[in-house]
Amino acid sequence: MAAFSFVCVECGARFDEREVRYVCPACAAQQVTGTATRGVLRVELDEPPRRWPEAPLHSPEGLARFLPVHAAFVPPLTVGGTPLLPVPRLRRELGLRRLWLKDDGRNPSGSTKDRASLLVVAKALEYGYDTVATASTGNAASALAAVAAAAALRAVVFVPAAAPQAKLVQIAAYGAMLVPVTGSYDDAFELSLAACERFGWYNRNTAFNPFTIEGKKTAAHEIAADLAPEAPDVVLVPTGDGVVIAGVAKGFADLVRGGLIERVPRLIAVQPAGSAAIARALRDGAAEVTPVPGATSVADSLVVNAPRNAILALREVRASGGSGVIVSDEAIVAAIARLAAATGVFAEPAAAAVLAGLEAALEEGLVGRDERVVLLVTGTGLKDVAAAARAVSMPEPVPADLDAVAERLAGGVG
């Protein structure tokens, strides 16, 4: 296990890791902004890793070298190790010679959230909990449910009742206790915090539990290892609460500290127009984000009124020299089909948004055509087929007759 401390983002206080901590004992009052509770603790490794492990990065041994976790507690479900694809056809279409796509939809529950859940469940096992709970727009809940199932822990998940059906069914299939909440993700978040406190559950809430950011570091480690000895210049990341992008930033920062790469790539936060608190603050140069009550988008995974991890996300993106881009729902829907047809990777709206974001960033001059660019595709399109259906036209059936096929071909349908 990589030894570590907790450090408070607000006041800089440092605490050792012998007990479970979500909140800073030195400045606890600062954790609530309006109605939104947010996390302020950050994990800091005592010693950054200075060489790549012999074992694969996503194996228990590899993880224990780069994360604050014992190999013995890593749940028996392979997370990460997803491919970094060279996407030649998309390169040609966009005129980018050095573009890669990290397909994190290949994780066990179909999203990058599995990375955070793997670490959190490992810590729950280490700390002796039998139940882990979280609120989620859907993917973090599926991820927790999947990893907890493999580890034989109980999962309790709070999701907006309006989450896509596929995500709700998937969560229930994993045997988690599913609590659909009448209200927004933000409502579900506050409710889950209170429930953890009342019932003594381990709390996996994103940004609140510092290990959620820490677990997502591994996407950055894998990108850097696969590109080594080169390193990416820019990484685009779909952004909601700001946890994935902060985790990716931290993953690269650890590698810089250890001398494995020279610098953190510029990080570009991609947000939908209807839920763009972080990207807007980045573009406006604002010190803090302004919450967006009634946030909405086809990219359900990115819809938050008050991003829980805004402080760190703003700080890390700015430190990287990066920025934010804002894309419309129309552009996101179109990007689902465009990405699938150009790469063979079928992504959910939140994940396909990264392609729309790249196009916007190219147009705005935020990304150069000679740069090494990586798109983080955060979840599979099978998570939200209804959204994908908006991106394609479904042809009428034909009778089993060759002339009917010839006629269809002549019509150019498809």
Add this chain to the structure above:
Amino acid sequence: MAAFSFVCVECGARFDEREVRYVCPACAAQQVTGTATRGVLRVELDEPPRRWPEAPLHSPEGLARFLPVHAAFVPPLTVGGTPLLPVPRLRRELGLRRLWLKDDGRNPSGSTKDRASLLVVAKALEYGYDTVATASTGNAASALAAVAAAAALRAVVFVPAAAPQAKLVQIAAYGAMLVPVTGSYDDAFELSLAACERFGWYNRNTAFNPFTIEGKKTAAHEIAADLAPEAPDVVLVPTGDGVVIAGVAKGFADLVRGGLIERVPRLIAVQPAGSAAIARALRDGAAEVTPVPGATSVADSLVVNAPRNAILALREVRASGGSGVIVSDEAIVAAIARLAAATGVFAEPAAAAVLAGLEAALEEGLVGRDERVVLLVTGTGLKDVAAAARAVSMPEPVPADLDAVAERLAGGVG
């Protein structure tokens, strides 16, 4: 590229590989049984691989060592390299100490069919085609559409109009020309054969194109490599047309020829009661399968009236000392939730059927509790959420109120 010949399963004739072949010139008349056209050619490597490659098995270099393909033609989409999971919780539940699950739902389009499509598209590129076509119950079509998209080839796919919506949307998103056919998979199959002939397309039809079986070998190679120096005693495989199980058999057989394992494990074909032609022939000791007109099952991927690869499947399963098991749709639906909750792997009905099959095989004494058993999980549950919804009960939403949560907990819902 591993050099090879085509060998006719019917008459034993052997042909070199310099041209595209689907049919045996020596005994072409035998290819039609009733209304079902089937393939009879088999790929035979001149020299079996005698050691594991340095590169990962699923890399272009690894594939070129074990398959009849040039590394340069392997499409730029990572297929295979899926995890072999030790599933400790399911081991405890079933009293099996040495059980593994091969999660092939992690392939790019979400099913094991990607393995066949990778090889077929590589051959289409090598032979200079610009269009590849297939009929499919859904997964082979998604697979072809995904791999063809990455390789910038056109895909034309014929599917029963009643295929699950997720599969149809996914195929359309990849940009394939989708031809939903009013009729069964068998109707779509015959139509696609005729269309390939008329329009000069490369034909990826399963069992008909010998490379479909050949491509599926890689699942066996990966299982053997991951378990080495041990080897599985039994592998259970969901079975429809009989192509996956024949491919798995051939993969193990190649390793036996090359001395990398001692023997082909016993193969057990798992079929749903409503579409069990191959399993029934295996159980009855019949020389040929009897087609099942009007075949039907919740496991849509396994529904065929006349299995296209019955001859080889029967021969290979029998040669391995294996057998067939037949499971009900109720057992399949229950297995979706059971598998997900015990392993963290959410499978589509056809894939979850393999757990129902294992339980049947244990009961019938076909599998011993001390044996090394591998379950091939062929597709992700996100492919068919409607079926999974039958396996779980969806709780009613609660208001965002802690007492409501306490009440829900007391009720034990979930």
